[in-house]
Amino acid sequence: MDEEIPPIAEQQPANWEKIDAIADRLMLLANQLLESKLSRTSASSSTSSTMNPPEESFVDELEADENLILLAAPLFARLKSINRSSSSMVSSFKSQTQLIRNQVDQIHLDLQNLIYERRHLEKEIKKCQDFESEYQNISIHSLEEYFERNPEDKRDGPEEIDGHELMIKRLKFELSERKRFEAEKKELLQKKLKLSKENDEKKSKLDELEKQLDRFVVTAKEIQSKMANQV
Template sequence: MPVASEPAEPPYVAVIDQLMRLAGPSTPSNDPAAIHIRAAALTARLKSLARAANSETRQTKNLTAAARHDMDQSHLGLQNLLYEKRHLEREIEKCRQFASVYQDIPLYTLDEFKVLAPPEACSDDVLSDEHQLLLNRLSFEFVERQRLDNMRKELLVQKEELLKESKAKLNTMDNIKSQIETLVKVATDVQKKVDDLAQSIPAMDVEAPG
């Protein structure tokens, strides 16, 4: 089994060790300027490492925030998909339980449909497809009801025309009847006057021929 290697020591640790050794008693103090230059270089190196560490930390934080944002977005998207899935499942169940209006429409029987419908509406391919057959039967029923409704409207128009014609004839007959009654009344009055006049004239003796 391979032995796991120890993590590498951070660079700043070595710099700090060098600074500590430089400040320790083991370092010769006969050249203070050299020590100062060496210490300044190590300090600058340590500051550079600190800036790099801070920059890396900020970058890591940004990457972490971006990853967290992506994870949150993915989680939100998953929740939306689950919600949509449940919604679609409910809608599908509603559709399955829905009693469509066409189920209550009285249709021509299948035998009547085969006889009355156009050939292309009841071909063998259609008869073998239950869904298409139902659509064709509903379509044929719609067309037939439109045709019958148009016939009903035409008959109503004819009925209205006949009623108007009958009413006109009835009015004519009433007028003729009224005129006849007027003529009869006038004739009766004239006859009465003639009778009265005849009664007022003295009777004349008429000799019989010898």
């Protein structure tokens, strides 16, 4: 196919390292926030029976918790950004994968078509190889006789005539010879007919001459008989 397959980008290990680092940082902040709340709860329960906790200490602890939350906010934002980037990457991967799948399917279809065409051509070649041409049943001059009559075609080495061309030349030679024989045959037949006609004419003349001789003999006998009677 003409369309180039776009390369699928590899997931960068740095992204995973960033996610691990952010997760570790968030885990640390969560532990600190949890420890702060547990510590504050424990301190509140231990002092509730004796005195009220100092307001300034409570406010400081709340500010510390807020600072922890503020520190976590950009980390969550970073995670969301990485998540969006990953989703976009996954969508791109799916699109590229579908494109590659379509191209692979087309290549497979083209391959099947080529296999079918190859089998068809192999069958046609087999038919041609098994085909018995009419020239194979024709009695022609032997190769030695052909070279004897056409010595210019008897060449060796790089100038040697290939078998196919040589067979065509032999068939053309055979055709010319048969045409020559046919012409000679017709000429001989014409001579034969002429001689036969001349023989028929001569035979007819001989037959007529024989009839004349017979009539002459009869007439001679009649004359001889009359002369004998007169004597």
